[in-house]
Amino acid sequence: MISLQHIHRDFRVGDQIVHALDDVDLDIAAGEYVSVMGPSGSGKSTLLNLIGLLDRASAGRYLLEGEDVTVLDDDRQAWIRNRRIGFVFQAFHLVPRLTAAENVELPLLLAGVPPAERGKRAAAALRAMGLSDRAGHRPDQLSGGQRQRVAIARATVTEPAVLLADEPTGNLDQHAGQGVIEVLEALNARGITLIVVTHDSAIGGRARRRVRMLDGRIVADEAEADRAPA
Amino acid sequence: MRLHSSDVVRFAWGALRGYPTRSVLMLIAMAIGVAAVVMLTALGEGARRYVSNEFASLGTHLLIVIPGRSETGGVSPGTFMGETPRDLTLDDARSLTRSPGVRRVAPMMVGSANVGWRGRERETVVLGGTHDMLAIRHWRMAQGRFLPRTDFDLATPVCVIGATIRREIFGASRALGSWLRIGDRRFRVIGVLASEGRSIGVDVQETVIIPVASAQQLFDRASLFRILVEARSRADMEPARRFIVATLRERHQGEEDVTVITQDAVLATFDRILGALTYAVGGIAAISLAVAGILIMNVMLVAVSQRTAEIGLLKALGATARQILSLILAEALLLSAVGALTGLLLGELGSLAVRHAFPTLPAWPPWWAVSASAGVALLTGLLFSLLPARRAARLDPVLALSRR
Ligand SMILES: Nc1ncnc2c1ncn2[C@@H]1O[C@H](COP(=O)(O)OP(=O)(O)OP(=O)(O)O)[C@@H](O)[C@H]1O
Ligand SMILES: [Mg+2]
Numbered sequence: 001m002i003s004l005q006h007i008h009r010d011f012r013v014g015d016q017i018v019h020a021l022d023d024v025d026l027d028i029a030a031g032e033y034v035s036v037m038g039p040s041g042s043g044k045s046t047l048l049n050l051i052g053l054l055d056r057a058s059a060g061r062y063l064l065e066g067e068d069v070t071v072l073d074d075d076r077q078a079w080i081r082n083r084r085i086g087f088v089f090q091a092f093h094l095v096p097r098l099t100a101a102e103n104v105e106l107p108l109l110l111a112g113v114p115p116a117e118r119g120k121r122a123a124a125a126l127r128a129m130g131l132s133d134r135a136g137h138r139p140d141q142l143s144g145g146q147r148q149r150v151a152i153a154r155a156t157v158t159e160p161a162v163l164l165a166d167e168p169t170g171n172l173d174q175h176a177g178q179g180v181i182e183v184l185e186a187l188n189a190r191g192i193t194l195i196v197v198t199h200d201s202a203i204g205g206r207a208r209r210r211v212r213m214l215d216g217r218i219v220a221d222e223a224e225a226d227r228a229p230a
Numbered sequence: 231m232r233l234h235s236s237d238v239v240r241f242a243w244g245a246l247r248g249y250p251t252r253s254v255l256m257l258i259a260m261a262i263g264v265a266a267v268v269m270l271t272a273l274g275e276g277a278r279r280y281v282s283n284e285f286a287s288l289g290t291h292l293l294i295v296i297p298g299r300s301e302t303g304g305v306s307p308g309t310f311m312g313e314t315p316r317d318l319t320l321d322d323a324r325s326l327t328r329s330p331g332v333r334r335v336a337p338m339m340v341g342s343a344n345v346g347w348r349g350r351e352r353e354t355v356v357l358g359g360t361h362d363m364l365a366i367r368h369w370r371m372a373q374g375r376f377l378p379r380t381d382f383d384l385a386t387p388v389c390v391i392g393a394t395i396r397r398e399i400f401g402a403s404r405a406l407g408s409w410l411r412i413g414d415r416r417f418r419v420i421g422v423l424a425s426e427g428r429s430i431g432v433d434v435q436e437t438v439i440i441p442v443a444s445a446q447q448l449f450d451r452a453s454l455f456r457i458l459v460e461a462r463s464r465a466d467m468e469p470a471r472r473f474i475v476a477t478l479r480e481r482h483q484g485e486e487d488v489t490v491i492t493q494d495a496v497l498a499t500f501d502r503i504l505g506a507l508t509y510a511v512g513g514i515a516a517i518s519l520a521v522a523g524i525l526i527m528n529v530m531l532v533a534v535s536q537r538t539a540e541i542g543l544l545k546a547l548g549a550t551a552r553q554i555l556s557l558i559l560a561e562a563l564l565l566s567a568v569g570a571l572t573g574l575l576l577g578e579l580g581s582l583a584v585r586h587a588f589p590t591l592p593a594w595p596p597w598w599a600v601s602a603s604a605g606v607a608l609l610t611g612l613l614f615s616l617l618p619a620r621r622a623a624r625l626d627p628v629l630a631l632s633r634r
Contacts, residue, residue, distance in 0.1 A: 054628050081548040089631065093542075109234075109241070115237075
């Protein structure tokens with residue numbers, strides 16, 4: 001599914017070079033549930049952005065569903081982001097002037113899906129999040145937990161293979177965060193590959209596979225196949 | 231991946247409505263620019279048409295023969311001797327009819343006299359003319375007929391009066407057939423002119439027209455005020471002018487002592503000057519459109535940086551650089567289009583107000599100004615939003631999304 005081989009990502013800051021990712025190797029199979037933890041600045045977001053094709057590696061190979069995506073042009077990468085990858089951000093990133101349903105429709109709009117079909121699929125995605133009655137609400141009329149669930153509906157409306165979540169509970173209280181994690185785990189249970197970056201060890205510990213990063217390297221990678229999601 | 235154009239428009243429209251203040255400001259700037267072009271060119275064009283119409287009422291293909299040589303630097307022997315130039319006579323006028331390029335000749339006298347009828351009296355301009363004057367001057371009759379077609383020498387006691395004279399002297403009574411006293415003679419009223427504008431400073435409505443031979447007797451004078459000559463066509467004007475000059479020189483013992491003015495030449499000059507003025511005024515107004523364009527660029531740049539996160543998000547959701555570009559350009563184009571439309575409406579309303587306030591000024595905006603201002607508005611909107619749109623399309627999604 002996902003295969004990172006000797007991935008480097010360097011940033012030049014002034015005349016200093018920061019190794020945000022330093023020779024990372026990582027293989028993730030379809031349907032896995034992976035959490036990425038580590039101290040601030042260890043390269044977690046950089047890793048996730050790279051997997052999500054928002055960023056390009058400085059060196060190394062990245063195979064996504066068997067295809068070498070490091071050599072693809074921008075438009076082709078955009079296409080893969082649209083169809084195969086879903087993002088969930090800490091800051092939700094909903095467009096404030098659009099309703100929940102319109103926000104969920106955005107990826108379909110970019111894909112050129114006709115309006116009627118878009119509406120049906122967005123409604124279904126919102127229903128799956130238990131938000132049917134909030135479809136016409138704008139983000140500022142929703143609670144934090146509801147906003148993040150709208151964002152998850154948007155990330156899953158194109159039925160992607162991979163769901164990438166960077167601190168999805170970072171802006172939420174304990175209770176709302178719990179709800180969001182349960183929604184993500186339910187999606188994983190139905191087959192989507194789920195990668196969650198988090199600071200919260202309670203949340204990170206729920207994943208069947210836990211990756212630990214430090215200074216741009218993977219320092220621990222433990223799997224507990226027998227641990228079922230709570 | 232192709233966006234549906236209806237989606238592009240709807241998304242752009244939503245974005246504009248999401249930031250009403252900046253949208254309305256840009257719209258106003260655009261509208262003012264377009265309205266300025268439309269209104270100012272309407273004024274310029276109105277002035278040009280006004281002058282054209284005034285001249286056209288004098289008659290087309292018209293040559294005016296004036297006694298005396300009024301060429302700059304033209305010094306004739308007579309000037310030194312203190313002589314007045316030789317008079318123009320009815321025979322001079324008659325000699326001018328003998329050219330194939332000349333259609334009509336109308337000798338003309340002007341004077342003023344007291345006119346009266348049954349105790350009502352006033353002083354007025356009296357024109358001495360002939361039958362052809364009606365056609366040359368493009369006058370129309372309200373009642374009766376114009377002067378009869380007779381020889382220039384025949385002093386028939388008939389007159390044609392203007393509408394004001396008819397009203398002031400005859401009031402509700404019937405003017406046609408009445409005997410009007412002009413000076414110490416009596417003339418039968420055979421026609422009333424339809425009320426019309428003015429020519430060479432004389433209000434047609436306030437004149438009385440009598441046969442030129444009668445005017446000679448009335449004013450006890452043989453010399454003509456001028457001779458109006460109508461050429462058959464525009465091409466005949468120059469030959470006609472040469473013919474007039476040559477004929478009169480021959481008749482006046484080889485002395486060139488008349489001036490021939492062609493109306494077309496004067497009109498063409500005015501037309502050129504006023505046309506250039508319209509272009510200039512339109513051009514100056516177009517500068518305000520360019521200013522609006524720069525404002526659009528500024529505002530779109532702010533809009534892009536304001537919406538960095540949104541653009542980053544669209545990229546994360548799979549938008550290509552071209553899609554981002556078209557969304558931002560659509561926004562600017564939509565705004566320019568609405569601004570241009572508002573401006574056209576304002577400009578037309580303004581022109582309407584001008585026409586209402588000054589009914590004589592045909593202040594219609596010329597079609598080229600309307601289409602050019604709308605076109606320039608759209609073009610500046612597009613051009614000046616290219617930079618912001620490209621900046622948006624090139625945004626690094628990671629940076630865009632991490633900025634809060
Ligand atoms: N655009 C950039 N330019 C320069 N340096 C960068 C850039 N993005 C990230 N870095 C650096 O790369 C390193 C890893 O950053 P990253 O954002 O991946 O950390 P993180 O593990 O997600 O941290 P946090 O838990 O605080 O989100 C940091 O040292 C950071 O300063
Ligand atoms: Mg991070």
